[in-house]
Amino acid sequence: MEGELYVRLGYTMDALYRSITRHLAYSLGVVPTQASKRDIYLALSYSVRDRLLEKMLKTNQRYEDSGAKRLYYLSMEFLIGRSLANNLRAMKIYDQVAEALELLGTDVETICDQERDAALGNGGLGRLAACFLDSMASLDMPGFGYGLHYDYGLFEQDISNGYQREKPDSWISEAPALQVERADAACIVPMYGRIEETKDKWGRHNPLWLGWNLVTGVPYDIPIAGYGGLTVNRLRLFAARPSTEFDIKIFNEGDYLRAVEQKIESEKISKILYPKDSYEAGRELRLIQEYFLVACSLNDIVRTYEKDYSDYNKFPEKVAIQLNDTHPALAVAELMRILVDQKWVPWERAWDITNRTIAYTNHTLLPEALEKWPESLLARLLPRHLQFIYDINQQFLDRVVTLWPGDVDRMRNMSIVEEGPPRQVRMANLAIVGAHSVNGVSALHTDLIKKSLAPNFFEMWPERFNNKTNGITPRRWLCVANPNLHDLIEDAIGPGFVTDLERLRELEPFAEDPVFCEKFLQVKHGNKERLKDVIFNTTVVEVDPASLFDVQVKRIHEYKRQLMNVLGIIWEYLALTEDGVEPANPKTFIFAGKAAPGYWAAKQLIKLIHNVGNTIEDDPKARDFLKVAFAPNFRVTLAEQIIPAADISQQISTAGFEASGTGNMKFALNGALTIGTMDGANIEISQKVGRENIYICGLTAYEIEKMKRAGSYKPKAMYDKHPMIKRVVDSLASDRFCPRESGLFAWLKDYLLADNEMFFHLADLESYVKTRELSTKEYVDKTLWAKKAILNVARVGHFSSDRTIRQYADEIWDLVPIPPTEAEKSGKLKYTPSDPSSIATARAW
Amino acid sequence: MRIHSKQEQDVMILTPMEKNIDASIQDEFKAALVEAIDEGHKKIILDLSHVKFLDSSGLGVMVAMVKKLSGSGALAFCGIQEQVGQVFSLTRLDRVFNIYPNKNVALDALVAKGPATEGAV
Known part of the structure; x- marks a missing residue:
């Protein structure tokens, strides 16, 4: 202890058990035998945070010593989701914690399930930022996130009679276990005011900015653990606070409410994340x-x-x-x-x-x-x-x-x-x-x-x-989301691929190995069983894991064309019930996603998905072949449950509209086959996995652009010419899917048939439906399907966010890794009071 | 509002003893400075070493006083703390105000020179 600034924390099961029980007693005031799951979750989170902070201080000292260049990633969104399980795996203490929790009469999955998502983002952009932070830390790069400390993250989605209802998402109750407030690093931010054009004391032009209001920015640091746990960077989120607690003058005049209003006015800056x-x-x-x-x-x-x-x-x-x-x-x-x-x-x-x-x-x-x-x-x-x-x-x-x-x-x-x-x-x-x-x-x-x-x-x-090209972190999207697949791959090709994802290529020969294929399908089936329970618990829809899980989960937006997916479902439903054409395999269509609260068309789509699902479920001729489930409140944690269970990944945006997409990468890494348009990163995924292992449909971006310029997209002509398209569109105009709300979806016919329909739904519909049919047929051949799915996993290593970050670092930032020192690796590095600079470093962090 | 005042040679040194100079004490702050000027003091040092927070209303008083003394006297500043320094620099008033690292340097400067040479505010 002599000379140490703090006691080094232990990473054994015993040490972790002691930490958890100590936090139960001294942070939460709870006797271990009477602790609730929530108490244990908080005590564990505090114990993990202690260790993260220890490593974060050491990491900062390493960066300081090296004089390294730093990268600052400014983003309005960081969709980090849950942190605890990710941190346990990154720090390689998952098994020790599992043992320690057993002593407390519970298990690690149950405790990690207590955590709420930090939904500080809308979708892809925010999740990309979170993946980048993970990669920078895992690559030992001095890269830090800067964002806003919203009180309310993206709204919680409730579904009532098929309609989306929004509820506030107060993640803030979760925050203390994750973060450290850094009031010492607060800053002032001026805004409003006027410019007075004057001269300075040397007679030069000197525009003065006067009459501003000041708001204080208070930082909160969330440690970001790199894989291996030795490099821990930080995400710094700023909360807005009034520059003075109350305007005392107003307060003294007896107008307490006005004084409080002024305080609230400042704080509302970081109150809420705007939905996209x-x-x-x-x-x-x-x-x-x-x-x-x-x-x-x-x-x-x-x-x-x-x-x-x-x-x-x-x-x-x-x-x-x-x-x-x-x-x-x-x-x-x-x-x-x-x-x-x-x-x-x-x-x-x-x-x-x-x-x-x-x-x-x-x-x-x-x-x-x-x-x-x-x-x-x-x-x-x-x-x-x-x-x-x-x-x-x-x-x-x-x-x-x-x-x-x-x-x-x-x-x-x-x-x-x-x-x-x-x-x-x-x-x-x-x-x-x-x-x-x-x-x-x-x-x-x-x-x-x-x-x-x-x-x-x-x-x-x-x-x-x-x-x-974007990437995703395999730590979150494989190790945490799909541990059984991770273990299966590790058994096959050995450890190390999690930080070198191109090594997944070594999996290719296993696509021909019947034993491996069988195990691969078993893992998928296990994940589908798990998702079946999640869906039942949130929607009361019973899905069959033996059916093909065809998944589209993402923000609801016209360009992402959830509507085209629904048109495809109606197409199949009408073919089944009116023409007697059964799908090659029973199918479950799984949707999830939030619509912006003010985006009427997107909210109508959610209602349509539910109504089509209900109509099929009520139809005895269809319900054994087709099923539709909409899992409410899509968020990172739900994505972690859905993606590993998907057989098909729908990535069907109108070509030219999706910048990249990252969901497409997550699904492929988890062994789902993509049905996609030639849009965003789908194109590069198809190049990597091979056209024979992906289902491509629809027009290209350049074809669409050409048609737009020529004004040659005539959806009404397609409708008139193609009886199946006509039947599908007419069914929307009828009350078939809205018997109790007559005319609810009639607008969709006008929408789809308008010449200025921007998203080319009908232009791609036939190609899309045929591609779906092919995928369903191929799904029946389990050997073929397993081979294709395994080749997807084996060939998507390129889409690791580690690769993306290396490219940013080499080609834009000129940033180099600062790996842990030998002393850090051996755990012998200590801060000592005799080295005041180390204390200063710790304080300044 | 508490302001400590002390005259050294022909310079009046005013030291606000408040941590915050903001809207709540703006009137008193202004009255104290106006009083010093009206009493005939032409060289004034504002020692802000106790002031941790300055808002735009407090700053407005300082600007008004510099204007009031313009051409006939001098207002100098010293003891600038971090936040006050930031406020001076973000407004660009640090190019207008005569700012000195401490009271003695400010005093030497004001004693040595005649009437003020502040920029026009």
């Missing part, structure tokens, strides 16, 4: 959230840098900032403002630093998702930033004029400020101009960015554009 597609509802607050994230993060980044450097010359060599979509694009203006206004760096030099530091990931081509903010709103909220945006734009357009004199259309198209009315600031343009790297998230998406979204920018800076 609902930003309009709280437009100003959403912009404030984005700015708050950017301001808090950059304050922290600059402060960390200044601990080691007195000027900003080395900033781009020591700091990399990645913008996860346009949401944090204000970072360009904020970093400029900090450097120019607060650090007195000359404008040109500051621009060079900003540009070399910031990189931008584009996540969407959907015009409505490319943020634009009214100039008037920015002028009111961030008057000084708007000045920087104008200056950046002016410098940029001067360059455009030089390169393309007289090309007014080009200038108008590229300008950061869009002429109105109303005049708006284009955040994607700001990000592209301000960043040294612009990347898409799949090969197709990057190609479309170059050709369709930003061709003028690509022409100007071709070297700036690059692709980083």
